[in-house]
Amino acid sequence: MNYAVILAGGKGERFWPLSRTQHPKQLLHLISKKTMLQETIDRIRDFIPVERTKVVAGENIKKAILKHVDYLKEENLIVEPDMKNTCAAIGLAAFHLQKIDPDATMVVLSSDHMIKPREKLVNILETGTKLAGQGEYLITVGITPNRAETAYGYIEFEELYDTFDDILVYQIKEFKEKPNRIVAQQYYYDRKHLWNSGMFIWTVSTIIEALKKHMPQMYKELKSYSQHLGTESEDAAKEELYQRLENISIDFAVLEKAENALVIKADLVWDDVGSWLALERIKEKDRDHNVIVGKAHAINTYETTMVNDSDGIIATLGVSDLVIVKTDNIFFVAHKTKVQDVKELLSEFIQDKELEKYL
Numbered sequence: 001m002n003y004a005v006i007l008a009g010g011k012g013e014r015f016w017p018l019s020r021t022q023h024p025k026q027l028l029h030l031i032s033k034k035t036m037l038q039e040t041i042d043r044i045r046d047f048i049p050v051e052r053t054k055v056v057a058g059e060n061i062k063k064a065i066l067k068h069v070d071y072l073k074e075e076n077l078i079v080e081p082d083m084k085n086t087c088a089a090i091g092l093a094a095f096h097l098q099k100i101d102p103d104a105t106m107v108v109l110s111s112d113h114m115i116k117p118r119e120k121l122v123n124i125l126e127t128g129t130k131l132a133g134q135g136e137y138l139i140t141v142g143i144t145p146n147r148a149e150t151a152y153g154y155i156e157f158e159e160l161y162d163t164f165d166d167i168l169v170y171q172i173k174e175f176k177e178k179p180n181r182i183v184a185q186q187y188y189y190d191r192k193h194l195w196n197s198g199m200f201i202w203t204v205s206t207i208i209e210a211l212k213k214h215m216p217q218m219y220k221e222l223k224s225y226s227q228h229l230g231t232e233s234e235d236a237a238k239e240e241l242y243q244r245l246e247n248i249s250i251d252f253a254v255l256e257k258a259e260n261a262l263v264i265k266a267d268l269v270w271d272d273v274g275s276w277l278a279l280e281r282i283k284e285k286d287r288d289h290n291v292i293v294g295k296a297h298a299i300n301t302y303e304t305t306m307v308n309d310s311d312g313i314i315a316t317l318g319v320s321d322l323v324i325v326k327t328d329n330i331f332f333v334a335h336k337t338k339v340q341d342v343k344e345l346l347s348e349f350i351q352d353k354e355l356e357k358y359l
Contacts, residue, residue, distance in 0.1 A: 001052065001101050001103065001104055001105070002047070002048050002052065002104075002105045002107060002129050003048065003052045003053070003054060003097055003100075003101070003104050003105065003106055003107070004041075004044055004048040004052065004053040004054065004107050004109060005054050005056060005078075005090065005093045005097075005106050005107065005108045005109070006037070006040055006041065006053065006054070006055045006056065006108075006109050006110070006111050007056050007086060007089050007090075007108065007109070007110050007111060007198075008026045008037055008055050008056060008057040008061075008065070008111035008112075009056060009057050009058050009080055009083050009089055010024060010025065010026070010083075010111075010112065011024050011025075011083075012024040012025025012026065012028070012112065013342060013343050013346055014274060014275035014276070014339070014340065014342055014343070015028060015030070015275070015276065016332070016342055016345075016346060016359075017325055017327050017330035017332050017358065018307070018309060018325060018327060020358075020359065021060065021359050022060060022061065022064060023061070023064055024061060025112050025273075026040075026057075026111040026112045027061070027064055027065070027068050030273060030279070030282075031114050031273065031282050035068050035069065036111055036112045036113075036273070037055070037065065037068070037069055037111045037112075038068075038069050039114075040109055040110070040111050040112075040113070041053060041055075041069065041072075043115060043118050043121065043122075044107070044109070044118075044121070044122060044125065046122065047122045047125060047126060048107060050071055050072070050076065051076075053072075053076055054076060054077070054078050054093055054096065054097070055072065055076055055077050055078070055111070056077075056078045056080060056089045056090075056092065056093050057077060057078075057079065057080065058079070058080050058081075058082075058083060059079050059080070059081055062077060062079055065077065078092060078093055078096055079238075080092065080238075080242065081238055081239050081242045082242045082243075083247075084242060084245045084246070084247045084248075085247045085248050085249050085250075086198075086249045086250040086251075087211075087215065087218065087246070087248050087249060087250045087252075087253040087254065088218070088242070088245045088246070088247070088248075090106075090108060090200075090207065090250050091207075091208075091211055091215075091218060091219075091222045092222065093106065093108075094106065094204050094207050094208050094211075094222075095208070095222050095223070095225070095226040095229070096229065097204050098204045098205075098208065098226070099226065099229050099230070101204075102204065102205070103203070103204075103205075104203065104204045105129045105132050105133055105201070105202070105203050105204070106200070106201070106202055106203070106204060106207065107125055107128070107129065107199075107200075107201050108198075108199065108200040108201070109198075109199055110198045110199070110272070112272070112273055113197070113198075113270065113271065113272050113273060114269075114270065114271040114273050114278075114282055115268055115269070115270050116268065116269040116270075117268075117269070120266075120267075120268060121266075121268060123167070124141060124167060124264055124266050124268075125141075125199075125201065127164045127165075127167045127169075127264065128141070128201035128264055129201055130164075131162075131164070131169065131201075131262070132201050132202050132203050132206070133203065135260075136203075136205075136206045136209070136260055137202065137206065137260055137261075137262050138200070138202050138206060138207070138210060138254070138255060138258050138260055138261045138262070139169075139200065139201040139202060139261075139262050139263070139264060140155065140172075140196065140197070140199065140200050140201075140255065140261065140262075140263050140264070141197045141199040141200070141201070141263070141264050141266050142155045142157065142194025142195060142196065142197060142263040142264065142265055142266060143194055143195040143197050143266050143268055143270045144194060144195075144265060144266065144267045144268075145187065145188050145193065145194065145195055147188065148181065148184040148185040148187070148188040149184055149188075149195065150178055150179060150180060150181055150184045151178060151272075151274055151275075151340075152178060152195045152196060152272065153175065153176060153177055153178055153195070153196040153251070154175075154176040154179065154187050154193045154194065154195060154196060155172060155174075155175055155176070155193065155194045155195075155196050155263050156172070156173040156174045156175075156176060156192055156193050157170035157171065157172055157173060157192060157193075157194060157263050157265070158170065158171050158172070158173040158192075159171045161262055167264060167265075168264070168265045169262050169263070169264050169265075170262065170263050170264075170265060171262060171263075172261045172262065172263050175196065175251055175255060175256045176193070194263060194265060194266075195270070196251070197266070197270060197272075198272070200250070206260075207254075210254045210258055210260075211253075211254065214253060214254045214257045214258065215246075215248075215253050215254065217246070218245060218246060218253070221241055221244050221245060222241070222245075224241075225237050225238060225241045275339055275340055275342075276305055276307070276323045276325070276339050277305070277323070277336060277339060277340075279291045279293070279305055279307075280305065286298075288301060288302045288303070289302060289303045290302065290303065290304050290305070290306065291304075291305040291306070292306050293306070293307045293308065293309075294306075294307060294308030294309055294310075294314075294326075295308050295312070295313045295314070296308055296313060296314035296315070296316070296324075297313060297314070297315050297316075298315075298316045299316065299317050299318070300317060300318045301316040301317070301318070301319050301320065302319075302320040302321075303320055303321050303336075304316065304319060304320060304321065304322045304323070304324065305322070305323045305324070305336075306324045306325075307324070307325045307326070308325075308326040309326070309327055310326055310327050310328045311328075312326070314326050321335060321336045321337070322334065322335060322336065323335075323336060323339045329358070330358055346359060
């Protein structure tokens, strides 16, 4: 049986001040009237129904998720007491699913991506689940780049492994970190590199075996914890577990070491919606190339993104290349070249008790 595992544990700090500790990016309405999490669930629910969907998220946003996505129930959630990156989240989900269905196949998705068209994505995921069920493969989905992008990791592929109708599956040569501009251009033009989408497909038994091989200590800790599933001691055991788990991504921990990893080449419209700058690629622009969400009035303003989710108005005169975000109690203005560095600003908020309440 196929199960969706949606990773929803990120803070989304680059979307501050709309994204806050108790209301992070995955609960924002950034690309439609639905939250990003709702978009993710609805995108695949014709393939994997809600009752076989698990959302991995922090304890701090559990209530908010159940409030904003009202068709989710507590049994849909796998709650983390702390954030320890994607390897821990995926490992936790794998052991939970193993108890439910030892023969389960996991489709791992991020809760904050924009993907189109839905039918094509579902076709790719269906192909991936069939392939995962045929052998012990760790399958990732790679996106064909449409620009030289420095904000994404890349996958270099090599020999063609197999073809399923018009879907191509390749062997992986190497996972690569976010490149600089010159290297990103090389990756774009050589047509041997794909964006690492963070979408994965594998059986529960395959990923658990991979953890056992490549992350033996984490496997041991998760295996021990799994004995408490469904008992009164489960929450306490999970707290202890997360004090010991390593903070590491699934890419570093497993995929870069694995010999049984494959990549599906996906020609999708895809964006990880990583910062306010992503709205330029998603939203319509006015004649002066401004993106305006909510009530705003711009005169002699160019290539500026304005987002207003509160009462009142944003008014600009004679500015350009800015990101302006207005909420009830915060007004944020940044130059586009600095908006990716918002974490530096928030790190100062953490150290100031007067400012900490705005996180």
